[in-house]
Amino acid sequence: MLADDLPWPELGNVSRGATRGNQGQKGVLSTPDAEGRCLLQLRVQPGVLTVLLNSQASDWYRRLDAEVNHALKLTKTYWRKARRRQDYDAVADQDHMELHEWLQQLKDKVMSHLELLMQRGDIKGPPYNMPENIELSFLRKFIERQAAGIPHNPRLRKAFQENRYVPPPRPSLADSETPEPSESGSGRHCSDPGWADDEPAKFSRENASAPARYQSNPTLSLPYQPQAKPHIGGGASLEEEAESSKRLLHAARSDLRRAQKDTQDSFARYTASLEAERRAWQEVVAVEDRRDNIVSMVLRQGQRPPGMRISIPSDP
Known part of the structure; x- marks a missing residue:
């Protein structure tokens, strides 16, 4: 008996695991025919x-x-x-x-x-x-x-x-998307890896300065503020800034790789669970069929003369 609703996932801080990678044509629905069938x-x-x-x-x-x-x-x-x-x-x-x-x-x-x-x-x-x-x-x-x-x-x-x-x-x-920093006219280019857009985005800057509604984490609640450009001529400070940026970028990329690995591991466990469920369903169907066959044989045996018996096959 199938449940009429799925349990709600509690993801906690797990990354966006709903993406399934390249599914090709799996799950694609055709246009409906004259009877509305696809x-x-x-x-x-x-x-x-x-x-x-x-x-x-x-x-x-x-x-x-x-x-x-x-x-x-x-x-x-x-x-x-x-x-x-x-x-x-x-x-x-x-x-x-x-x-x-x-x-x-x-x-x-x-x-x-x-x-x-x-x-x-x-x-x-x-x-x-x-x-x-x-x-x-x-x-x-x-x-x-x-x-x-x-x-x-x-x-x-x-x-x-x-x-x-x-x-x-x-x-x-279209209205909820905001431009990447490289599109704001500053001339800076963002090298962070991420999802590529499926189509050209139409961006709106109306909400760029709106305060964030989430207050649990002060860091996340603050709107993004671009860092001031270093003063030209401070050679030593520029070198220190470059070295610091390099370390921060390395740490951020390491965090990204760990998050990607966690996502892949979670998805692998999920697909394995789906396969186990599918096999369990097959086992249930096989056992139900065997039970129905045995019941049918027992009923037919009850309708025969007392001296006649029907042997019930055993599992191979």
């Missing part, structure tokens, strides 16, 4: 394993996929703001990281559950065609909350129901 790719390579979803599943998955894509773009926006400490809200960033991971886990669960239905024969194929009477019930609460504007985060949802929380308006990605 073809879903279940493998990285196109056409290797596909399933034609019914109209309801197509609509629900399309809404979920749109939220995952929006969350990914907003995650990049938070990452840029955090890097520059500019108009940055760490609490909102943490809430969003958890939401992003939860949405991605829900999307992963849809694909793994569809594969399970295909293995069990509930979706017959190939070609695999999902019957209209099958519902992805664990998506229902997501769809209902999304339509009603209710937060998916259990903590925020409770506050919302007690009238202690008002969901903010859906962020406009």
